Each structure stands twice: as structure tokens, then as C-alpha cells.
Amino acid sequence: xxxxxxxxxxxxxxxxxxxxxxxxxxxxxxxxxxxxxxxxxxxxxxxxxxxxxxxxxxxxxxxxxxxxxxxxxxxxxxxxxxxxxxxxxxxxxxxxxxxxxxxxxxxxxxxxxxxxxxxxxxxxxxxxxxxxxxxxxxxxxxxxxxxxxxxxxxxxxxxxxxxxxxxxxxxxxxxxxxxxxxxxxxxxxxxxxxxxxxxxxxxxxxxxxxxxxxxxxxxxxxxxxxxxxxxxxxxxxxxxxxxxxxxxxxxxxxxxxxxxxxxxxxxxxxxxxxxxxxxxxxxxxxxxxxxxxxxxxxxxxxxxxxxxxxxxxxxxxxxxxxxxxxxxxxxxxxxxxxxxxxxxxxxxxxxxxxxxxxxxxxxx
Amino acid sequence: xxxxxxxxxxxxxxxxxxxxxxxxxxxxxxxxxxxxxxxxxxxxxxxxxxxxxxxxxxxxxxxxxxxxxxxxxxxxxxxxxxxxxxxxxxxxxxxxxxxxxxxxxxxxxxxxxxxxxxxxxxxxxxxxxxxxxxxxxxxxxxxxxxxxxxxxxxxxxxxxxxxxxxxxxxxxxxxxxxxxxxxxxxxxxxxxxxxxxxxxxxxxxxxxxxxxxxxxxxxxxxxxxxxxxxxxxxxxxxxxxxxxxxxxxxxxxxxxxxxxxxxxxxxxxxxxxxxxxxxxxxxxxxxxxxxxxxxxxxxxxxxxxxxxxxxxxxxxxxxxxxxxxxxxxxxxxxxxxxxxxxxxxxxxxxxxxxxxxxxxxxxx
Numbered sequence: 001x002x003x004x005x006x007x008x009x010x011x012x013x014x015x016x017x018x019x020x021x022x023x024x025x026x027x028x029x030x031x032x033x034x035x036x037x038x039x040x041x042x043x044x045x046x047x048x049x050x051x052x053x054x055x056x057x058x059x060x061x062x063x064x065x066x067x068x069x070x071x072x073x074x075x076x077x078x079x080x081x082x083x084x085x086x087x088x089x090x091x092x093x094x095x096x097x098x099x100x101x102x103x104x105x106x107x108x109x110x111x112x113x114x115x116x117x118x119x120x121x122x123x124x125x126x127x128x129x130x131x132x133x134x135x136x137x138x139x140x141x142x143x144x145x146x147x148x149x150x151x152x153x154x155x156x157x158x159x160x161x162x163x164x165x166x167x168x169x170x171x172x173x174x175x176x177x178x179x180x181x182x183x184x185x186x187x188x189x190x191x192x193x194x195x196x197x198x199x200x201x202x203x204x205x206x207x208x209x210x211x212x213x214x215x216x217x218x219x220x221x222x223x224x225x226x227x228x229x230x231x232x233x234x235x236x237x238x239x240x241x242x243x244x245x246x247x248x249x250x251x252x253x254x255x256x257x258x259x260x261x262x263x264x265x266x267x268x269x270x271x272x273x274x275x276x277x278x279x280x281x282x283x284x285x286x287x288x289x290x291x292x293x294x295x296x297x298x299x300x301x302x303x304x305x306x307x308x309x310x311x312x313x314x315x316x317x318x319x320x321x322x323x324x325x326x327x328x329x330x331x332x333x334x335x336x337x338x339x340x341x342x343x344x345x346x347x348x349x350x351x352x353x354x355x356x357x358x359x360x361x362x363x364x
Numbered sequence: 365x366x367x368x369x370x371x372x373x374x375x376x377x378x379x380x381x382x383x384x385x386x387x388x389x390x391x392x393x394x395x396x397x398x399x400x401x402x403x404x405x406x407x408x409x410x411x412x413x414x415x416x417x418x419x420x421x422x423x424x425x426x427x428x429x430x431x432x433x434x435x436x437x438x439x440x441x442x443x444x445x446x447x448x449x450x451x452x453x454x455x456x457x458x459x460x461x462x463x464x465x466x467x468x469x470x471x472x473x474x475x476x477x478x479x480x481x482x483x484x485x486x487x488x489x490x491x492x493x494x495x496x497x498x499x500x501x502x503x504x505x506x507x508x509x510x511x512x513x514x515x516x517x518x519x520x521x522x523x524x525x526x527x528x529x530x531x532x533x534x535x536x537x538x539x540x541x542x543x544x545x546x547x548x549x550x551x552x553x554x555x556x557x558x559x560x561x562x563x564x565x566x567x568x569x570x571x572x573x574x575x576x577x578x579x580x581x582x583x584x585x586x587x588x589x590x591x592x593x594x595x596x597x598x599x600x601x602x603x604x605x606x607x608x609x610x611x612x613x614x615x616x617x618x619x620x621x622x623x624x625x626x627x628x629x630x631x632x633x634x635x636x637x638x639x640x641x642x643x644x645x646x647x648x649x650x651x652x653x654x655x656x657x658x659x660x661x662x663x664x665x666x667x668x669x670x671x672x673x674x675x676x677x678x679x680x681x682x683x684x685x686x687x688x689x690x691x692x693x694x695x696x697x698x699x700x701x702x703x704x705x706x707x708x709x710x711x712x713x714x715x716x717x718x719x720x721x722x723x724x725x726x727x728x
Contacts, residue, residue: 087451098522126490129517129528130608153493158462164493165529244494 008222010229014148014236016168016243023148023172023236025229027221030175033062033136034069037107040132040170044106046073047097049120051080054112054138057181062111062136073109074100078119082268085115085155087163093123107132107170113139113186114146114273118164121152125167135169138178140190141274144197144231147172149239149249155268159327160260166244174232176224184310189274191216191309192255196281197231199302200251201238203348205230206305213308250352254342255281258315258364261327265319271312278311287363288343291353298344315364325361372586374593378512378600380532380607387512387536387600389593391585394539397426397500398433401471404496404534408470410437411461413484415444418476418502421545426475426500437473438464442483446632449479449519451527457487471496471534477503477550478510478637482528485516489531497533502542504554505638508561508595511536513603513613519632523691524624530608538596540588548674553638555580555673556619560645561595563666564615565602567712569594570669577672614716618706619645622679622728625691629683635676642675651727652707655717662708679728689725 009026024032037046048062055077066073076096078089097106108131110120117135124133137147153164179187191209198206205227209216215223235252242249259280262271271279285299303313315324328339338354345351373390388396401410412426419441430437440460442453461470472495474484481499488497501511517528543551555573562570569591573580579587599616606613623644626635635643649663670677679688692703702718709715 087455091451094520094527095522098520098526126527126529128526129515129530151493156458156462158459162462162492163458163490165490166493 008225010225012229012232012236014168015240016150021169021171023174023232025143025174025176025225025232027177027225028175029173030058030061030136030178031065033109033134033173034065034067034071036171036173037066037071037109037134038069040107040134042071042105042107042132044103045100046071046107046109047093047100047102048073048075048109048111049078049093049116049123050075050111051116052077053080054116058111058138058178062109078116080115082115082155082160082263082273085118085153087154089119090123090126090154093119094127097123097127102127102131104128104131107134109134109136110147110169111136111138113137113142117142117146118152118161119154121150121167121169122154122164125152125165130167133167133169135172137172137174139182140179140187140228141193143174143176143179143228144190145193145235147174148232148235150243159264160268168243172232174228176221176228179219179224186272187219188217188310189272192274192278192281192306192311194227194231195302195305195309196252196254196277197234199281199285199344199347200254200342200350201234201348202230206347209309210305213305217309247352250340251342251350254344254350255284257328257339257341258283258324258360261324262315262319264327265323275312278306278313279315282306282313283315283363284342285344287341287359288345290363291343291355291359293343293351293353294345298347301347321361321364324364325357328357328360372589374589376593376596376600378532379604380514385533385535387538387596389507389538389540389589389596391541391589392539393537394422394425394500394542395429397473397498397537398429398431398435400535400537401430401435401473401498402433404471404498406435406469406471406496408467409464410435410471410473411457411464411466412437412439412473412475413442413457413480413487414439414475415480416441417444418480422475422502422542426473442480444479446479446519446524446627446637449482449517451518453483454487454490454518457483458491461487461491466491466495468492468495471498473498473500474511474533475500475502477501477506481506481510482516482525483518485514485531485533486518486528489516489529494531497531499533499536501536501538503546504543504551504592505557507538507540507543507592508554509557509599511538512596512599514607523628524632532607536596538592540585540592543583543588550636551583552581552674553636556638556642556645556670556675558591558595559666559669559673560616560618560641561598563645563649563708563711564618564706564714565598565712566594570711573673574669577669581673611716614704615706615714618708618714619648621692621703621705622647622688622724625688626679626683628691629687639676642670642677643679646670646677647679647727648706649708651705651723652709654727655707655719655723657707657715657717658709662711665711666708685725685728688728689721692721692724
């Protein structure tokens with residue numbers, strides 16, 4: 001196991017369930033996977049869910065880390081892309097796991113981005129009514145958001161993540177050196193969720209992103225470790241207080257109600273999730289201004305930061321306002337004609353409001 | 365709402381989660397469904413999952429009970445039979461629920477037997493990562509077993525119930541008058557699970573079944589209320605202490621390791637679940653005798669009771685011993701080469717033992 005310099009390594013504890021779990025953040029922590037899994041003492045085989053791109057980059061390192069600890073692994077490749085976040089892909093994982101002799105003691109490892117994590121997580125939640133899950137997120141989005149918190153799921157024709165489970169992982173390895181291989185577009189999409197944490201709960205983070213936007217875009221390694229740690233720590237504190245999204249956790253949906261609608265209307269192919277969230281955040285901030293929740297200028301400050309990070313901030317006119325409004329109606333945060341919407345009061349402070357769905361039409 | 369005589373009505377509280385839930389047992393309690401659902405205050409539509417046979421018998425009564433309380437319902441018909449306990453059928457439920465405007469406040473009602481309950485339950489566990497579930501079991505098997513305890517799931521080609529979730533219902537209405545419409549075969553299959561409760565935890569129940577086997581077969585209504593109440597009460601006490609099947613709950617699998625193997629080898633079509641469990645219980649009792657766990661004669665006493673209840677007790681020679689042994693290996697209670705097997709020490713008292721899979725070959 002390659003040692004990771006103590007200075008470049010952070011651990012965030014997530015206190016959910018009885019024992020909670022640790023997220024390890026740093027350049028090179030991927031090499032520790034064997035040790036981490038060994039600590040879980042699986043009897044059955046370890047099932048690694050990944051996609052062809054990620055496997056080509058890290059498959060060998062992961063297998064050798066596990067083999068070095070005497071752990072046999074079965075790699076399950078699933079196709080890459082949001083459009084494959086389906087029950088059909090889930091069946092691939094179930095059947096590969098069952099065919100390789102997985103049992104209740106087995107561990108499923110999610111090696112990849114958000115799609116891999118959501119699918120592997122739902123598979124782990126459901127196989128034998130629940131086996132253990134270990135998250136190895138390799139995209140910025142997955143490191144700062146989806147790998148922590150236990151949300152798993154698949155899409156339906158009616159919308160995103162409409163079917164799934166809450167299933168907390170037993171640990172997270174966020175290796176920031178994997179971020180170097182992301183395309184610019186995918187990396188920036190992850191930054192949208194980082195901006196979100198700043199807006200909802202951490203003004204200092206927002207200020208840091210404004211101040212250091214160039215170093216952020218250049219993927220400065222030390223800065224990345226700090227940013228990922230900060231985001232995971234925020235998410236951990238939110239999830240600890242509200243695991244099942246009964247209240248506080250909804251703040252994490254800032255920008256997502258409209259973001260999901262944008263993704264849906266464009267068939268989940270035109271925009272990356274983070275890009276849709278970027279546009280959704282500006283729409284949500286504009287609506288907050290219209291509602292008088294915050295002073296004017298907040299939306300344009302968020303818009304400027306997103307633009308500095310080379311993210312889309314304006315909803316393209318060709319999307320069709322009415323189809324966006326209709327798509328919002330199918331969002332799972334909607335109850336009846338009311339939408340629980342996250343409004344910004346000031347940078348670093350958001351609140352939830354139950355608003356009329358019609359008001360969203362105005363903001364779009 | 366038609367009143368149910370207080371004397372003919374029992375309530376068993378199941379103390380799981382924060383608030384727990386009640387199982388209402390009696391002839392005619394189905395008419396109370398509207399009142400029960402109203403108490404859950406759903407905003408979205410109620411989704412009733414059922415099959416064509418059960419719908420023809422009780423669909424109108426259920427809809428009128430709900431309508432009488434001002435509750436709109438969408439009935440989703442799924443095909444009848446264990447072979448339809450699949451992810452594909454689950455999709456039918458998801459899409460019917462989503463198309464009818466279900467939201468997080470919606471309630472899914474399972475109206476039918478074990479297949480309906482397992483599918484509706486898994487759908488409720490997964491839709492929006494969890495909506496509320498209400499159980500209206502209309503078979504003896506479902507009333508005494510699957511409607512209480514929160515196990516849900518679907519089959520895979522590798523075996524039964526390999527994919528699912530733990531999801532407790534918000535209530536159970538076990539209307540014993542619905543048992544009058546069951547075929548003799550289905551009714552008797554349910555009795556196998558009743559015998560199981562007697563063997564594992566309730567000698568008095570076992571004695572009662574021996575003494576009153578003719579009244580049991582004649583479906584004496586007062587006796588049925590007593591039997592169903594007694595079984596639900598046993599199951600409730602077990603599930604309360606071990607919701608996730610970490611220990612005690614495994615006792616409920618008495619007869620099921622071999623029973624599942626029999627079902628699998630025969631393609632889930634030749635035997636009803638209860639019939640397979642009946643044969644599995646005798647095999648388990650014989651193995652218990654061979655292990656010296658109980659004195660000889662216990663297996664034949666169980667066999668005699670099952671025969672008096674007109675259930676199969678002997679595994680037909682044409683099933684193939686080796687294929688049964690192989691099927692046991694895929695049972696989800698298996699870890700490595702060991703099987704956690706429930707052995708009987710005496711009628712009314714069973715224990716778990718980790719035994720070598722090879723020993724099962726001997727017993728078959």
C-alpha cells in the first residue's frame with residue numbers, strides 16, 4: 001500500500017446509523033481500498049461496479065489493492081451515462097453478483113461517478129434485502145455529493161431518481177488524484193455542486209471559490225483536498241441531522257427542482273447534472289429575489305461565480321417554459337400543487353418554503 | 365362502514381419503528397379500510413395493488429370503503445402467480461402509481477396474497493425511496509405470515525426473494541371471511557405456515573391443530589380468528605426483537621431452506637409455497653433427529669399433522685436430490701459452505717445451528 005502523506009489526507013466521520021462511517025479524502029487514497037475492505041471481513045466475493053472508462057483507468061489498481069489483501073473481486077461493468085440508470089442495469093449487477101456467489105456478507109464497491117454510485121448503492125440496498133456498500137467516487141460530483149448520504153436510485157420515464165432506497169455506505173474513499181483525468185466539462189459540472197454548498201451553508205467556501213476561481217479551474221491539488229473535505233463535512237452534518245430528508249436535508253436540493261426539470265425536458269443527454277443544477281440555482285436565486293427572500297444582486301453574484309467557473313447559468317430559450325413547468329410537477333419533492341422550494345436568503349443561508357407551483361413558471 | 369362484532373375482532377400491535385402499527389383481525393374488517401387509510405391522511409392518490417381474481421371478489425368493496433371516506437384510488441392489476449414476482453411486474457406498479465399522480469404522501473395498499481404483498485411492499489419501499497404501505501392480506505398464508513414483518517421482494521433466476529427491502533406496513537387488515545373463497549389447495553398451503561409457528565414457538569397451537577384438525581379444515585370462523593391472531597402475535601414478537609433477521613427472526617425460516625430449494629427445482633409452478641414448506645419442515649425435523657437435536661418421533665409427529673391437514677409431507681423422488689442440494693447453495697441464508705439451519709429441539713422450541721451444507725444432502 002502506497003503511503004499517503006499525512007498532511008494531504010483528511011478524514012470526515014459521518015455519524016449515521018449505529019456506527020457511522022469515515023470518508024477518507026486525499027491524493028492516492030485509492031491504494032488503501034484493500035485495507036478498508038479487509039476491515040469489513042466479507043466472506044463472499046467483493047463485487048466492484050464500474051464503467052469501462054473508469055475501469056480502464058483504475059480497475060487494475062483496485063484489483064491489485066484488493067488482491068494484496070487476499071480479497072477476490074468480481075468486476076461488473078455497466079454502461080456509462082444517466083440514460084442507463086435503469087432497473088435493467090440494476091439487473092446486470094444483481095445477476096453478476098449472484099452468479100459470482102455473492103452472499104449476505106458480500107460488499108459491493110461503487111467505483112466511478114454518480115451513476116455508478118446510485119446504481120451500485122441501490123443494488124446493495126436490495127440484494128438479499130441489503131448488503132454492505134463501499135463508495136470510491138472518481139468524479140468531483142460524486143466525491144462532494146452523491147457518495148455521502150445514502151441516497152441511491154434509478155430513473156423512470158416520469159423522472160429522475162423516482163425509485164430507490166436510502167442505504168448508507170460503510171465508507172468512502174475520495175481520491176482527489178482521480179479528478180485529474182476528468183474532462184473539463186465533467187470537472188466543471190462537479191463544481192456546480194460545490195458552489196451549491198457555498199450558497200446554502202458556507203459563505204467562506206463561496207468566497208474562496210470567487211477568490212480562487214482560477215486555481216480551482218486549474219485543479220490545484222491542495223485546494224481540491226480542502227474543497228472536497230469541506231463539502232463532505234457539510235453534507236455529513238446535514239445528513240446526520242436528517243437522514244431521510246424530512247427537513248434540513250432538503251436544503252441540498254437548492255437548484256435541483258428546476259435542474260431536474262431541465263434534465264428531464266432535454267432527455268438527460270444535453271446537459272450534465274451539474275450543468276442543469278447551475279442553471280437551476282440561478283433560477284432559484286431569481287425566484288428568491290422575486291419573493292423578497294433576499295436582496296437583489298444575489299442571483300447575479302451566483303451567476304458571475306458560475307460563469308467564472310465556466311458553467312452555464314442561463315436557461316436556453318429553446319427549452320420551452322411550459323414543458324419545464326410540467327416537468328417540475330413530476331419532481332418527487334412536489335406534494336399536490338405545492339412545491340417545497342429552497343430559497344436563498346443570503347449567500348451561505350437558505351431556507352425551505354412551500355410555494356405554489358405556478359410561481360416557478362414566473363421565474364423560468 | 366359495516367360494524368364488526370367486538371367479540372369477533374382482535375387487534376395485535378406490532379412495536380417496530382417509532383410508532384409501530386396494528387393488525388386488525390376479524391370477519392368483515394375489510395369494510396374498515398377507508399377509515400384506516402383516512403387516518404394516514406394521504407394527499408396523493410391511494411394505489412391499490414391486486415390481481416384479477418382478488419379484484420373480482422373484493423375490488424368493489426374496497427373502492428366503496430375508500431370512496432365512503434372521500435379517498436380516490438387507482439387499482440393496479442398485476443398477474444397472479446409466483447412467476448410474476450419480478451422486477452418487470454414491479455415496473456407496472458411504479459408506472460401506474462406515477463401516471464396516476466402518486467407523490468411522497470401516497471399510500472400503496474396490497475390487496476391479495478403473498479405475491480401481491482411482496483411486490484406492493486417492495487414498490488412502496490422503493491417509490492420515491494419509500495412511501496407508506498397498508499396490507500390487506502386475503503390468503504391464509506399472507507394473513508399469518510407475509511403481511512406482518514416488513515419483508516418484501518422479488519425473485520431472480522437464481523432463487524426466490526433474492527432482491528427486496530425491509531419495509532414495515534402502517535397497518536394490516538386481516539379479514540378472515542376472505543379465507544372462505546380460497547381453493548382447498550391454497551387454504552391448506554397456508555396451514556403449513558400455521559403448523560410452522562406451532563413447531564418453532566407455540567406448542568399449544570400445535571396441540572390445538574392436532575386436536576381440531578377437522579374444524580381447521582372446515583374453516584370454522586371462530587377458530588380461524590383465533591389461529592390468525594395467535595400466528596400474527598408470534599410473528600410480531602419475533603419481528604419486534606429482530607426486525608432485520610440478524611438472529612431470532614431466522615427461526616421463522618424453519619422448513620424454508622429446503623422448501624425454497626424444492627420450489628426452485630420445480631420452477632415455482634409445481635408446488636405452492638406452503639406445500640414446499642410442509643415438505644421442508646419434515647426434512648428439517650428429520651435432520652434434527654439425525655443431528656441428535658431432538659428425540660426420534662418428532663419428525664413423524666409433524667408429518668402426521670401435515671397429513672391430517674392434507675398437506676404433502678414427503679419429497680417426491682423425482683425431484684432429484686443433487687439439484688435440491690445445489691439449490692440450497694443459492695439460498696440467501698447461506699454464507700460460504702455453512703448454512704444457518706433451523707433445527708427443532710422439541711415441538712414449540714427450535715434453535716439455529718450453523719451446519720455444513722453437505723449434511724443437508726444426507727437429510728434429503
